[in-house]
Amino acid sequence: MPNEFFMWFMLLWSVFIFVLMCIGGYFMFRKFLKKMPKEDGKSILDWQDHYIEQTKHLWDEEGKLFLEELVEPVPSLFRDVARDKIKGKIGEVALAEKADVITRDLIIKGYCLGTPKRDHKFLIKKLSEKNIDKSSYNQYLQL
Numbered sequence: 001m002p003n004e005f006f007m008w009f010m011l012l013w014s015v016f017i018f019v020l021m022c023i024g025g026y027f028m029f030r031k032f033l034k035k036m037p038k039e040d041g042k043s044i045l046d047w048q049d050h051y052i053e054q055t056k057h058l059w060d061e062e063g064k065l066f067l068e069e070l071v072e073p074v075p076s077l078f079r080d081v082a083r084d085k086i087k088g089k090i091g092e093v094a095l096a097e098k099a100d101v102i103t104r105d106l107i108i109k110g111y112c113l114g115t116p117k118r119d120h121k122f123l124i125k126k127l128s129e130k131n132i133d134k135s136s137y138n139q140y141l142q143l
Contacts, residue, residue, distance in 0.1 A: 048084060051091030055102065058094060063102045070111055073122055082115075089114030104132070112140035 034044045042050070067083065067090075074082045090110030094102055111123055120141050127134045134141070 047092075048088030051088045051095065052084065055091035055094050058099060058102045060101060063104070063107055066104055066107055067111075070107070070123065070126065086111055086114040105136075108132075108137055109140055112137060 037043050037046075067086065071079055071083045071086065087110075090102060090107055093110050093113065094106050097106070099106060108123070108127070112120065115123075124134055124141065127137075
């Protein structure tokens with residue numbers, strides 16, 4: 001009887017390990033695709049780093065704190081990745097608008113462009129808490 005139990009345990013353990021490896025492989029493959037160079041010779045992550053580096057000096061303490069509030073609901077394991085992606089989009093918008101400083105307006109626009117549609121509900125809730133009019137951001141929000 002113990003031998004049969006051990007065989008079932010090994011089968012379930014093998015399936016469990018296989019599923020975990022597939023999940024990890026999926027996320028590694030996504031990261032690999034983002035690192036692949038595009039037509040211009042730079043990858044998505046290269047451009048993201050470029051925008052962050054070019055606009056690093058434009059951030060003030062208030063903007064950093066507001067961004068931290070916005071990425072707060074993201075699990076801590078993924079928060080750094082989410083923050084960098086959003087910072088990259090904010091930097092892209094700031095460079096396009098030739099901004100002198102990263103304002104709350106730019107942070108909200110970059111957050112809308114850099115996050116999936118499902119996260120916009122949280123942004124709307126946060127804007128309501130801060131008494132910020134969301135009507136000027138309707139073109140960026142995907143409701």
